Amino acid sequence: MRAEGNGRGGGPEGGRLSRAIADGRFAVTAEIGPPRGADAEAIRRKARLLAGWVDAANITDNQSAHVRLSSFAGSVLALAEGVEPVMQVTCRDRNRIGLQSDLVSAAAVGIPNVLLLTGDHPCFGDHADAKPVFDMDSVALVWTARSMRDHGRLLSGRSLEPRPDWLIGAVENPFSPPERFRARRLGKKIAAGAQFAQTQFVFDIERFEHWLAQVRDLGLDRRCKILAGVGPVRSLRALDYIRTQVPGIHVPEPVVRRLRGVPSDRVAAEGMRICVETVKRLKEIPGVGGVHVMAFGYERAVPEILERAGLAPHRQPAPMGQPAPMGQPAPMGQPASPEGSGRAR
Amino acid sequence: MTRRAPGTGQWPKPTVPSTSARAMYRLHRVLEPNRAYARLAGWLESHPRAYRAFTRAEEEVKGRTFNCQMCGQCALPATGYACPMSCPKQLRNGPCGGVSPDGMCEVYPDERCVWVVAYERAEQEGHDSDLTMLQRPIDHRQWGRSSWVNYWQGRDERLWTSDDGPASSPRVCADGDPV
Structure with missing residues (x-):
């Protein structure tokens, strides 16, 4: 269907994530939240922690509607550090001209994967007075990207030469109403062109399985790599934050009780244990094609989670990624989740 | 350009x-x-005063009934007759991931998500598969125009589709160079 490239996206040679999809291998992605300041080293440092351990790392796009270094610059920096980026692109801040321009630019500098989402409303961010753009939504953006790549056409109808060659990703929140529509909404994104999909944090495995059963019934897991979102809760403050301040995250009572039931200096360790257990269970569920580990400001925990969950990189030795000692406070003063709540929006 | 719900002075409000x-x-x-x-x-379009009166009437009726924002490209027939432009993000392809467990909007926690409403209404009438159709990005030049006139003139035919074909709208290319 494609005129050039390897015919499946992921860059001209096919990226690591693209190969994981082609080979049907369990894929691992993680997330890098760019810094607020003009601090390239912050991206490089996080990229070095993840290098070798993950197939690709999302670079978030002004996560939670807070101004950060752009996902484009962050992706370029990660690429230079040897970590394959997934450039997140939201519809919140740019109209169709800006969006298509950024997508073309991503292809031009060799960014092999893009993740297209609607984005948080500005009212949740640090510029609540900003004009929300939302010229189109995530489904329309996925469709636009697919048209650009597979048909070499901009929305205007103008032709694009050479064509971009990224892998196209999308997100879904299995836990949000309307429950009976969520799997079909993913189907809509897949019909529009999504080749992989990352989900909102899975804390409630039963409900996730319920959604995934619908996904399998529609045959969607065979057309799209589904990466289940996971992440460690580091503190009770972080738990309260994701339960009350981040829309769309569902933490069931048993998980809350477990975290509240340990002494405060053990919450982080318990959070890690829950995360590892979740990954292990997800690996056994048919239709789960991989995991997406979101550990914001806590990237150094990712290798440990993967190691303990049996996902250590037999793929490649990890050059830099030393597992973090368990239960230590993270270097950043923020709760675990605010940076990346751009999941499934 | 977007009409705000009276009194909120803010974003479109799910209704x-x-x-x-x-x-x-x-x-x-x-x-x-x-x-x-x-x-x-056709007659309305060639009589600006009549067109304005007609459009105002449409705005009045649809505003009261659906909190219509007058995008001029009505999606109602494909959304269970709940207006997606009353979503604060004006999503036309379904709900975002921020809907609360009890179906409330993330921006207006006291209002039900308009897509949850749309799904329930469409499903009740056996039209839920309408919501799986792809809604193409709208033409922002149509804000404030009459969607009924546009509909009768056949301009809405490509607004949504069940096919997943390429983006093909060369008509919006301004300089007559479609490719």
């Missing part, structure tokens, strides 16, 4: 329509394009 979906699906049959409507639409 539960004041009429049943069943009544609207029935009414739709009466409003389907035909030659008479096309003639009326």
Whole structure:
């Protein structure tokens, strides 16, 4: 269907994530939240922690509607550090001209994967007075990207030469109403062109399985790599934050009780244990094609989670990624989740 | 350009329509394009004062019923007759991931997500598969125009599709160079 490239996206040679999809291998992605300041080293440092351990790392796009270094610059920096980026692109801040321009630019500098989402409303961010753009939504953006790549056409109808060659990703929140529509909404994104999909944090495995059963019934897991979102809760403050301040995250009572039931200096360790257990269970569920580990400001925990969950990189030795000692406070003063709540929006 | 819900001074506000979906699906049959409507639409477009009056009437009726924002490219027939432009993000392809467990909007926690409402209304009438159709990005030049006139003139035909074909809208290319 494609005129050039390897015919499946992921860059001209096919990226690591693209190969994981082609080979049907369990894929691992993680997330890098760019810094607020003009601090390239912050991206490089996080990229070095993840290098070798993950197939690709999302670079978030002004996560939670807070101004950060752009996902484009962050992706370029990660690429230079040897970590394959997934450039997140939201519809919140740019109209169709800006969006298509950024997508073309991503292809031009060799960014092999893009993740297209609607984005948080500005009212949740640090510029609540900003004009929300939302010229189109995530489904329309996925469709636009697919048209650009597979048909070499901009929305205007103008032709694009050479064509971009990224892998196209999308997100879904299995836990949000309307429950009976969520799997079909993913189907809509897949019909529009999504080749992989990352989900909102899975804390409630039963409900996730319920959604995934619908996904399998529609045959969607065979057309799209589904990466289940996971992440460690580091503190009770972080738990309260994701339960009350981040829309769309569902933490069931048993998980809350477990975290509240340990002494405060053990919450982080318990959070890690829950995360590892979740990954292990997800690996056994048919239709789960991989995991997406979101550990914001806590990237150094990712290798440990993967190691303990049996996902250590037999793929490649990890050059830099030393597992973090368990239960230590993270270097950043923020709760675990605010940076990346751009999941499934 | 977007009309705000009175009193909020803010973003579009999700609104539960004041009429049943069943009544609207029935009414739709009466409003389907035909030659008479096309003639009326053509006449309205060539008489600006009449067009303005007609458009104001449409705005009044649809504003009260659906919190219509006058995008001019009506998606109602494919969304269970709940207006997606009353979503604060104006999503036309379904709900975002921020809907609360009890179905409330993330921006207006006291309002039900308009897509949750849309799904319930469409499902009740056996139209839930309408929501799986791809809604193409809208033409922002149509804000404030009459969507009924646009509909009768056949301009809405490519607004949504069940096919997943390429983006093909060379008509919006301004300089006559479609490719």
